[in-house]
Amino acid sequence: MDNKLIIAKSEPLWNTNNRVVFLISTLIILLFALPLFGLNSFYLHLFIMIFMHAVMAQSWNVIAGFSGQISLGHGAFFGIGAYATSFFYIEYGISPWVSMPFGILVSGFFAVLIGIPMLRLSGHYFAIATLLIGISFQVVFQRWDLVGAASGLWVPMTPEDSWSALQFHSSKVSYYYIFLVFFIVTFFIVWLLSRSKLGYRLRAVRDDPQAALSLCINVSNYKIIAYVISAMIMAPMGSLFAQYILIIDPDRVFNIEISIIVLLITVLGGIGNVWGPIIGASILIPISEYSRIYLGGTGGAVDLILYGLILMIICIFRPDGLISFVPKDILNRKKQR
Amino acid sequence: MTSEIILQAIVTGLMMGLIYALIAAGLSLIFGLMEIVNFAHGEHLMLSMFSSFWLWSLFGLDPIFSIPITILLMAFCGVITHYFLIRYILKAKMLIQICATFGLSIFIRSIAQLLWTPDFRNVDKPLLEGRLEIGSVFIGQPQLVASLVCLVAFIGLYLFVTKTETGLALQATAQDRHAAEILGIPSNKMFAIGWAIGLGCVGVAGGMMANYFFIFTDVGINFALFAFVAVALGGFGSIIGCLYAGIIIGLVESLGGLLIDPSFKLLYVFAIYLLVVIYRPQGLFGRY
Numbered sequence: 001m002d003n004k005l006i007i008a009k010s011e012p013l014w015n016t017n018n019r020v021v022f023l024i025s026t027l028i029i030l031l032f033a034l035p036l037f038g039l040n041s042f043y044l045h046l047f048i049m050i051f052m053h054a055v056m057a058q059s060w061n062v063i064a065g066f067s068g069q070i071s072l073g074h075g076a077f078f079g080i081g082a083y084a085t086s087f088f089y090i091e092y093g094i095s096p097w098v099s100m101p102f103g104i105l106v107s108g109f110f111a112v113l114i115g116i117p118m119l120r121l122s123g124h125y126f127a128i129a130t131l132l133i134g135i136s137f138q139v140v141f142q143r144w145d146l147v148g149a150a151s152g153l154w155v156p157m158t159p160e161d162s163w164s165a166l167q168f169h170s171s172k173v174s175y176y177y178i179f180l181v182f183f184i185v186t187f188f189i190v191w192l193l194s195r196s197k198l199g200y201r202l203r204a205v206r207d208d209p210q211a212a213l214s215l216c217i218n219v220s221n222y223k224i225i226a227y228v229i230s231a232m233i234m235a236p237m238g239s240l241f242a243q244y245i246l247i248i249d250p251d252r253v254f255n256i257e258i259s260i261i262v263l264l265i266t267v268l269g270g271i272g273n274v275w276g277p278i279i280g281a282s283i284l285i286p287i288s289e290y291s292r293i294y295l296g297g298t299g300g301a302v303d304l305i306l307y308g309l310i311l312m313i314i315c316i317f318r319p320d321g322l323i324s325f326v327p328k329d330i331l332n333r334k335k336q337r
Numbered sequence: 338m339t340s341e342i343i344l345q346a347i348v349t350g351l352m353m354g355l356i357y358a359l360i361a362a363g364l365s366l367i368f369g370l371m372e373i374v375n376f377a378h379g380e381h382l383m384l385s386m387f388s389s390f391w392l393w394s395l396f397g398l399d400p401i402f403s404i405p406i407t408i409l410l411m412a413f414c415g416v417i418t419h420y421f422l423i424r425y426i427l428k429a430k431m432l433i434q435i436c437a438t439f440g441l442s443i444f445i446r447s448i449a450q451l452l453w454t455p456d457f458r459n460v461d462k463p464l465l466e467g468r469l470e471i472g473s474v475f476i477g478q479p480q481l482v483a484s485l486v487c488l489v490a491f492i493g494l495y496l497f498v499t500k501t502e503t504g505l506a507l508q509a510t511a512q513d514r515h516a517a518e519i520l521g522i523p524s525n526k527m528f529a530i531g532w533a534i535g536l537g538c539v540g541v542a543g544g545m546m547a548n549y550f551f552i553f554t555d556v557g558i559n560f561a562l563f564a565f566v567a568v569a570l571g572g573f574g575s576i577i578g579c580l581y582a583g584i585i586i587g588l589v590e591s592l593g594g595l596l597i598d599p600s601f602k603l604l605y606v607f608a609i610y611l612l613v614v615i616y617r618p619q620g621l622f623g624r625y
Contacts, residue, residue, distance in 0.1 A: 070435045072376075117615045123431050124374050124573070125614055128565040131376075132607045135562065143600050260443055267436050305451060308444025315437035316425040 031180055035173045044172040048244065050285045051183040052237055056258070057265035057277030058190050059233035064263070065272030066199060067226035068206030069119060070127040073134025075258035077107040077231040079141065081238025082253040086153045089165070096166040100239045104232045111231035115224040138254035152249025155242065166243040175244055182240065186233055191274050193229070202226050203272070257304070261288075264307050267314055270323030279322055284310075341473040346595040347588060348474050352484035354587020356542050359487040360560055361567035361579040362494055363538035369511045369574030370531040371427060373434050377418075377442035378564055379557025381536050383449060385411050385543025386552045390458055393547070399464045404486075404544045411540030415532035423532065424525070449554045458552045465548055483545035490541045494534070495576060507531060511574065562603065563590075566610045572620025581621060585609070 084103030085096040118129045142150045161168045168174040193199045204212040209219045242248045269280025288303050295302040388410050392403040426437045465479040498504040509517040510527040571578025593605035
C-alpha cells in the first residue's frame with residue numbers, strides 16, 4: 001500500500017494543519033454571517049451564483065480532476081436535475097425536496113449507462129461521447145412534448161414563501177442559505193473523497209492506468225464510480241437552479257455553455273484540487289456577472305470570448321490552475337514525522 | 338414509401354458523406370500526427386464558410402473561384418493555430434490538450450458572433466444553381482459539385498500522404514517523432530504542415546458548402562460532431578477509414594431521417610458511435 005495512504009488513513013480526519021481548519025471555519029462563519037450585513041439582492045445573487053457554480057465545478061472536478069476523464073457534456077445532468085423537480089412539481093405537486101433525490105438517481109443511472117461503454121476506452125472517446133450526449137439531451141428535450149418541448153416548463157408561483165415548494169419571493173436570503181449549505185456539504189463530500197481510499201485509487205487511475213491495473217485496481221470500474229458521483233453532485237444544482245429562476249427550457253438548462261463554464265472554472269482554479277473550483281468560481285462568476293451588466297444585452301457574447309481566451313492562456317502557462325500560485329505547504333498537511 | 342424516395346435518400350446521404358469524409362480526414366490527419374483532437378474543427382469549418390461568404394459579398398467572387406483563396410487562408414489559420422497554441426501544449430497532459438482546443442473553439446465561435454452577429458446568411462445566386470434529374474432522382478447541382486470536389490480533394494490528400502516525400506515525412510513523424518527527428522525531419526515543421534493541410538481540407542469542404550448551405554456562427558458544431566464520429570468509426574489516425582466512415586454516416590443520417598424522424602439525426606449518428614465504441618473500439622481501419 002502507498003505510504004501516503006497509510007499516513008492518511010492512520011490519522012483522524014480533523015487532525016489537519018491548523019491553518020486549514022482556521023481558514024475553513026472562518027470562511028464558513030463569514031459566509032453564514034454575510035446576509036446579516038444587509039447585502040442588496042444583486043450581491044446575494046452573485047454569491048448564489050458563485051456557490052452554485054462552485055458545486056457544479058466541484059462535480060466536474062471529481063470526474064476530470066480525480067479520475068482524469070474529460071466530460072464535455074456535464075450540462076446534461078444539470079438539466080436532468082432541473083427537469084426532475086419542475087416536472088413532478090407541476091404535474092403532481094410533489095415537493096422539490098422529494099423529487100430532488102429522484103433527479104439525483106436518474107442522473108446516476110444515466111452516468112452508469114454512458115460510463116459502461118465509454119470509460120473502458122481512452123479519454124478522447126469519452127470526451128467526444130459526452131459532447132454528443134450533451135447535445136443529444138438538448139435535442140430530445142426540445143422535441144419531448146410531455147415536458148413542454150422547446151417552450152420548457154413554467155413552475156407556478158406560490159402566493160407566499162414556502163419551504164415545501166422551495167420558493168421564496170420576498171428575499172433571496174433563504175436561497176442564499178440553501179445554496180450555501182449545499183456548497184459546504186459538497187465541499188466536504190469531495191474533500192472526504194479526495195482523502196479516502198477511493199480518492200487515492202482514482203488518482204492512481206488518472207496518473208498511470210497500467211500501474212493501477214497492476215495493483216488490482218479495476219480501472220474502468222473506478223472511472224465509472226467517479227462519473228456517477230460526479231453526475232449525482234451535479235443534479236441537485238439543476239433542481240435548485242430551476243426553483244431559483246422558476247422557468248426552465250432546454251436551451252437554458254441543457255446549454256453547452258453550462259458544460260463550458262464548469263470546465264473553465266475548474267481549470268482556472270486548479271484541476272484535481274478541492275480548492276480549485278472554489279477559487280475559479282469566485283473569480284470567474286463576478287467577471288461573468290459584471291460583464292453581463294456592462295457589456296450584456298448586445299448579443300456580443302463578450303463573456304464567452306473571455307472564457308475561451310482565459311482557458312487557452314491557462315492551458316499554456318498554468319496547466320495546474322491558479323492554485324499553483326499558492327505555496328504548497330500552506331494548504332498541505334503538516335509535515336509528517 | 339417508394340423505392341425512388343429511398344434511392345433519393347441514398348444519393349443525398351452519399352453526397353453529404355463525401356463532405357463529412359473530407360472534414361474528418363483533416364481531423365484524422367492532425368490526430369494521427371500529434372495525438373491531439375482538434376475540438377475547434379467545427380469552428381474552423383465555420384471560418385472557411387465565412388471566408389467564402391465574405392469573398393463573395395465584398396469582392397463579388399463566386400465561391401467556386403474563391404476556393405483556392407479559402408484553402409490558403411485556412412492553411413494559414415492552421416499554421417497560426419499551431420504556432421500560438423498547439424506548440425505549447427504538445428507535451429501537456431491529454432486533459433489540458435482537450436481543454437485548450439475546446440477553449441479555442443469557444444473563442445473562435447464567440448469572436449465570430451461578436452463580429453458577424455448570429456444571423457443566418459447565404460450566398461445569393463451562386464454560379465452553381467438548379468438541379469439535375471437522373472431517372473427519378475433529383476440531384477442539386479451545387480451539392481453534386483461539392484461532393485465531387487471533396488472526393489477529388491480526398492484522393493489528392495491520400496496520394497499526397499502516401500506518395501510524396503513530404504507525405505512520407507508526415508507519416509514518419511506520426512509513427513515516431515523522435516526517430517523522425519534523428520533522420521532529419523523537423524517535427525515542429527511537420528506539425529505545422531499537418532495543421533495547414535488538415536485545415537486546408539476543411540477549407541475545401543467549407544468553401545464548397547458555402548454554395549448551398551446556410552452560413553451562421555454555429556454551423557460547425559454538427560459537422561464537427563459528425564467528423565468526430567467519423568474519425569472514431571474509421572479509426573483514429575486512419576485517413577482512408579474516414580472515407581468509408583463519412584459515407585456510412587451520411588447514409589445513416591439521410592436514411593434515418595427518412596425512415597424514422599429527421600429531427601433526431603444526431604441520435605442515429607450517436608447510436609453508430611456507441612456501437613463502434615462497444616464492438617470495435619479501434620475503428621474500422623484503426624491502428625490502435
